[in-house]
Amino acid sequence: MRIIEEANREAVRRLFDGDPVLVDVAPAAELIPSLGERMLLHAGPPIAWERMCGPMRGAVAGAVVFEGWAPDLEAAEALARSGAVAFRPNHDFGAVGPMTGMTTRSMPLMVVENRRFGNRAYCALNEGLGKVMRFGGNDAEVLARLAWLRDVLGPALGEALRASGGIALKPLIARGLAMGDEMHQRNVACTSLFLRQIAPWLARTVSDRERLADILAFIGGNDQFFLNIAMAMGKALTDPARSIEGSSVVTAMCRNGTDFGIRVSGTGDTWFVAPVEMPQGLYFPGFSEADANPDMGDSAIVETVGLGGFAMAAAPAVVGFVGAGSAADAAVFTRSMSEITVAENPEWTIPSLDFAGVPTGIDVRLVVETGIAPAINTGIAHKKPGIGQVGAGVVRAPMACFTQAVRALAERLGVT
């Protein structure tokens, strides 16, 4: 239908016109005033404690202790179960979070401003690898690291970013795609490019040299540091494309470890929800699929803007890490994602595909017609609370989300 084609062109125009700039880091309570006491934001569509998976519950308990709402994990879990903690999706507050996606008042959030449209989006700082809250970790080591992010890294990075005038992300991503990143499971290039831009500003703003060395070593020692920046960018880019009447383009994909949810431009903020699937991937030594929690996190926002699984051809080295075949298979993922998207990004191109743009603007109609579900590169959490990451893989968005969306869009447009 012509109204849909036009609406989709407008949606993609807004995605491509965006000018995302990382401008600040500040406490969540300051950036999101409505984020109240005993309110906790999580990844994915809405979910109550009763239906939360193991790692999400582990992270919630840890976050409750971190905020001082309970003295220990046991008390925290009892508090959460009692209904005294309000659970809300990050997406409803302009935010996103990887894996469990915990966002609470005292946590520092990075701010990406879309300078073309004036909107802002938020994401917490990446904690590094190993036992971390985003994978359900919640012990003293995890909380101590979060305290360091809150007390040291967050304020320092905020000051450096404000002094720098902001880091433009569009050209940074363009370079990263020519350097083997797909910005979901591989962010080593963008992390390094980000560090080299911010390092002089950190040198000017952090007076304690040992503290400065720690900050530089933390960012430089964490290849996935940029993931959370890419996520905030994805949210900042997609928000202006919401609620375009008639558009069948996906504006958000996210998972809470139990449900997968998508939003479509033409149906506003309605969630279309289905059970999450299990990633196909590779497990760290000592772990197997029997330990794995199904798909989780707001990070699929990067696939929503054409990165991650959609940009796999840019990152042949990631294919081995996520167990998706040989390097030659990388291009196959990107090409098949072209079949369910409405455009190629003219500024984000892939050298090995002779500079074809990343496939962008998932059309729910094309997903249903072709039977090709979006491919998402993802980390895999242990299904029990408190353990952490056990592997990485590729997962598909459940087809049922897209069939529901097509039906809802058809009803809204008066098509039978």
Place this chain on the structure above:
Amino acid sequence: MRIIEEANREAVRRLFDGDPVLVDVAPAAELIPSLGERMLLHAGPPIAWERMCGPMRGAVAGAVVFEGWAPDLEAAEALARSGAVAFRPNHDFGAVGPMTGMTTRSMPLMVVENRRFGNRAYCALNEGLGKVMRFGGNDAEVLARLAWLRDVLGPALGEALRASGGIALKPLIARGLAMGDEMHQRNVACTSLFLRQIAPWLARTVSDRERLADILAFIGGNDQFFLNIAMAMGKALTDPARSIEGSSVVTAMCRNGTDFGIRVSGTGDTWFVAPVEMPQGLYFPGFSEADANPDMGDSAIVETVGLGGFAMAAAPAVVGFVGAGSAADAAVFTRSMSEITVAENPEWTIPSLDFAGVPTGIDVRLVVETGIAPAINTGIAHKKPGIGQVGAGVVRAPMACFTQAVRALAERLGVT
């Protein structure tokens, strides 16, 4: 012949067994005590003032002023012409230098130690882009930058490297190849990876914050900073493979802007020399091949160890920069270099070729038999002194060097 095959296996074994570590930066006079007053090291095989090309003469004049041997460029040129300055190749002093390759007493040199074999190699610090001495620049701006390298960056980087215990280069190159670098005309990944490793050490050792910020910005703002590190590494890797009786493997390729010279393991330090060729490439706006000086620099040492033009498949984005066709042509360069080399590096692999190793160990016999000359990615200098870089391209090593080498080797082995 069996003796040649065995000798070549040994040569390549030494190349692959090397463990190059960037350990220090110190003044050339300290590292190379035989580098006397009014002695100047240059790129390529030996050459006298009379046969030097324009940019080499320009750089010599600048270096003479920089060392204080003459008060201005005119007097410097007169001094050089008078025979009062001794010109010697970098290669004879364990050193290498890009393009004109100036090395004089007061210049800070980076030190790469090959920990497997105990040898060391040196290269000056990269000056950045634009008007620089390596491209024949010699004005006040060029000399002021060299003074900053001597007085600020060199000592700071030396102290940071000593504190760090050294930066292992083999794994860094391996990562860089998965991030689109070929380490000759594209070093953005390795420069960024190097910066993130050294930044915390710089933070600990440089007490002045504004100075620290300048240093971080200089390294981070110069995508080619790593080139000179890769060159010193190439020299440190190839030196142990010199003088293996019977080996037909190339141990050095270099150019002084007039002559191209190669050394072959089985013939020791003999230079096989032929006139340099003109790169085929792309020119910066306002320049053309009419402005170009032919091929120059010791940087072809990176091709000698399997990088640069030999690793083009790792760097599809560089193909456009050097005007060597479309991204798809990148793999063609690497595959054709496989035809003139005796091995693939098991640790330096190229994701897009399903992790095939970079072709390594140029066999002069294969070059002559196939008629395929080594391909070198190179910068292009203006042919007049004092101007600087005008483009980048791909150049071939002259076949005559290889036919001479085959003949000399055959004579030495008593083959007719």
